[in-house]
Amino acid sequence: MKISxxxxxxxxxxxxxxxxxxREPYQVLIDATFCQAALQNKIIIEEQLKKYFQTQxxxxxxxxxxxxxxxLGAxxxxATKIVKKFHVHKCGHEGKPVTAAECIKSMTKDSRYIVATQDRTLQDRLRKVPGRCLLYLHKATPVLEEPSNASKKYVSKKSKDLLPAKIGEKIDHMKQTQGLKSSTGKEETSKKKHKGPKNPNPLSCKKSKKQKVQTTQSVHKNDKNTKLNLNAKSKTLMKPKRKRIKIPNHVKEIVKK
Ligand SMILES: [Zn+2]
Structure with missing residues (x-):
């Protein structure tokens, strides 16, 4: 299996x-539609899923x-033979069975199951509930579905709610005492949030290749005026000359040794 x-x-x-x-071991709740698809694609569910998850x-x-x-008979x-091989989990409908879809829906209410099904209607219904995890077969390949929009919405709301007003106030207070926030409420750290390219340090910059090419090309035109202009321009672009430090001869000799 591909690492990705x-x-x-x-x-x-x-x-x-x-x-x-x-939590591990992840519990995979399998229905007959999944078994049917496995049969059609000639895969052994247990083998494939162990390979796919590589975890308990x-x-x-x-x-x-x-x-x-x-x-459903013949x-x-x-598929029935296959599904019977798995561990039969108590579902609370003993003696008064409900449809597989209803059963799975009620099972996922209280516990965490990865639901392995090809039943489109059931998938759709589960996607609408935050926290439901779906597994299906794409031909012979198991696919764990990305979290549904309902799950994502729930999680982002929860993370916002995790920061209730009081904690927010506390953080504000701490920021103020640490000098990160002025009493006006304006955060002084906000400047640091600036993203994007910074201006390069002019002293450490080489002239870009583009500029060099432009200069040489225009020089080839051999117009004296432009040449002069360019010289003036490129001088401003050039970094300031570094002062040369004169090394006395006796020091040079020592360094050579
Ligand atoms: Zn049941």
Whole structure:
């Protein structure tokens, strides 16, 4: 597997770990549609996912998922066999099963599961809820989906809320006492925030190649006036001559030795 893909999946997992308390071993909740796609693409789920995540994962399913797959009969026989192999997690619907989609939705309410499904409707519904993590198969390749917009919005709002007014005031007070902020409220550090290229130190600058080329080209035109003008111009562009320090001969001799 490409390293970049591994990096990407780890980055996404990290996001869910940091912002939504996902923890190792990551629990992957698998439904029959995912198994069906794996079967069609001739991949072994466990092998592929272990390769893909390269971290501790736990594959599981629920009774509701199995019952729904069984009820669909022949077209899903293979997928049903596969899904039954995973650890069956208690879902709270024992004795009164619900649809696989409903079950998964209720499961993800309280616990952190990476939902492995090809069910587009279910994916859409889960994307609308912050903190839901989706895995699907693109042909034979597992893809951990980037956090949904709902997740991103939630996280950015949460990070803003984490800085309530009181803490903000405290920070202001600390800044003032540290002399970072004037009493007018204007931050003196704001000047430092300036980004973008700084003006180069004129003393340490070489003349740019462009300038050199221009000068030589125009000189070739051999017009005396322009030559003079250019000389005047380039003189202003040139760095000031450095004062030469005369080294006395006896010192030179010592240095040579
Ligand atoms: Zn259930």
């Amino acid at each position: 893909r591994l990096k990407k999946s780890h980055k996404i997992l990290q996001y869910f770990a940091t912002n939504f308390n996902y 994962i736990k594959l599981l399913t629920t009774q509701c998922i199995i019952l729904e797959a069984e009820s 077209p899903l026989t293979g």
